[in-house]
Amino acid sequence: MxxxxxxxxxxxxxxxxxxxxxxxxxxxxxxxxxxxxxxxxxxxxxxxxxxxxxxxxxxxxxIGLHEPVEAMRSVDGTIKYLYQVNGNHFVEAVYIPDDERATLCVSSQVGCKMNCKFCMTGKQGFSANLTAGDILNQIHSLPEKEELTNIVFMGMGEPLDNIDEVLKAIEVMTSSYGYGWSPKRITVSTSGLKKSFRRFIDESDCHLAVSLHSPLSAQRAELMPAERAFSLLEIVDILREYDFSKQRRLSFEYIVFKGVNDSLVYAKELLKLLRGIDCRINLIRFHAIPGVALEGADMETMTAFRDYLTSHGLFTTIRASRGEDIFAACGMLSTAKQEGLK
Structure with a gap:
């Protein structure tokens, strides 16, 4: 047995x-x-x-603890760890040291159902949900665990598609019987999932990051099929019901694609869409992945985009790219090889 x-x-x-x-x-x-x-x-x-x-x-x-089975180190200090889960599946977690901060990007699923156009995990397809233990093991068995300052659910999978186990893991992280961390050390990123979006906001005090990538519904649907099931406008309407100014931070992730969503026309649409919401925008450089024709915008374009939004009252940052040389950067995680997938 x-x-x-x-x-x-x-x-x-x-x-x-x-x-x-x-x-x-x-x-x-x-x-x-x-x-x-x-x-x-x-x-x-x-x-x-x-x-x-x-x-x-x-x-x-x-007990049920498992050490990482592999580690890849980037020239910039980022480390990508491979964990074996559920006997014969694999996930990746990324450790990102940065001066006084040390962030771990954790996975919540093996693969992903969302099939976002720009993401290697989505191209892999979905294999399994992780248990709370699988999620926490990425933290607990991390060699650098004692250095961690922040956890981001931005690895493999859609966290809100595995809401029960994600919330259990967060409970252990934030409870006095567990790690006793402040929820402000934890950020959960989502493309938006109607059945669990409001539940996460109600049952957790962690920061929320919404994958946006376009302020236009039709274009977002081309990039992110999840838009067709739970539209950006529905997401924004729900967010307007909550006060994010005190307990938690609300941010929107925006990968900037060359010639697709990088002109000031899109910046103006973002201002219209998010007017009155206390939030920030994180601009992310696109990292090329096999079989996808999209290109990343240059830094001059991204800087102009950021400066326009910030000058019009929408706080915007450009996220530093880390670990691209070991396929650890945003959108590049995949265990298709280990899963025996093409």
Missing amino acids: DKRFLFGLTLSELQGVVKSLGMPAFAAKQIASWLYQKKIGSIDEMSNLSLKHRELLKEEYE
Whole structure:
């Protein structure tokens, strides 16, 4: 019989585990402490549990932590880690050190269903959802874990298409029984998914980043098929109902494509679309991927685009590109090779 994993369980789930095994209720917090506040490799190391209770746990459970199976290092210091999940699947996570900040870009799915035109993960297709344990393992087993200042759900997959496990992982990250991090250290990026968009905003205080890439619905649909199911206008209407000025940051991700969405005409449309919303725009350089004819705009064009938006009251930044030489930059993550896909 395959054993179940303890790592990734919330406190309420651990309470269910100890109850089912006839252990005292307080053992759930003890287990949580071992799982999330210390780095252990086996149940035997949980020394404040009695030998009897450790044996009971071992009959049905194991820890469930897995070290990365591969690491690729960029000339700019970025490191891309490969993790094996669910037995025979793989995901990538990207560690980005930057002066006093150190960010980890985590994955939430193996592949992705969204099939955005500019993204290698989407070209790979969808294979599986990650569990909360799979998501947290990318953090907990990271060699540089103690250096981390920020987590971004901008790796493989659409986080809101795996909302239950993503929210469980965030609970562990932000709860006192888990990592105890502020939600302001965590950003979740989404292309927009109608069934879980509002739920994420209501149930989480983490920062939200919406993949925009065009202010025009028809053009966005060409770049991002998800637009047809949940339009940009619907997304913006929902966002207008919330106050993002205090508890969290709202940003819009905008990849700038040469000759597609890089003229000031689009900047003006962005101003119209987002008028009255407390937000920022992150401009991202497009990184060429195989089989896609799109090109990235030059820095002069991106700078002019940024300056126009900022001068008209919409705070805009140009995100530094990191890890392109190891295919770790935005839109370049893929485990198609490991998955046996073409």
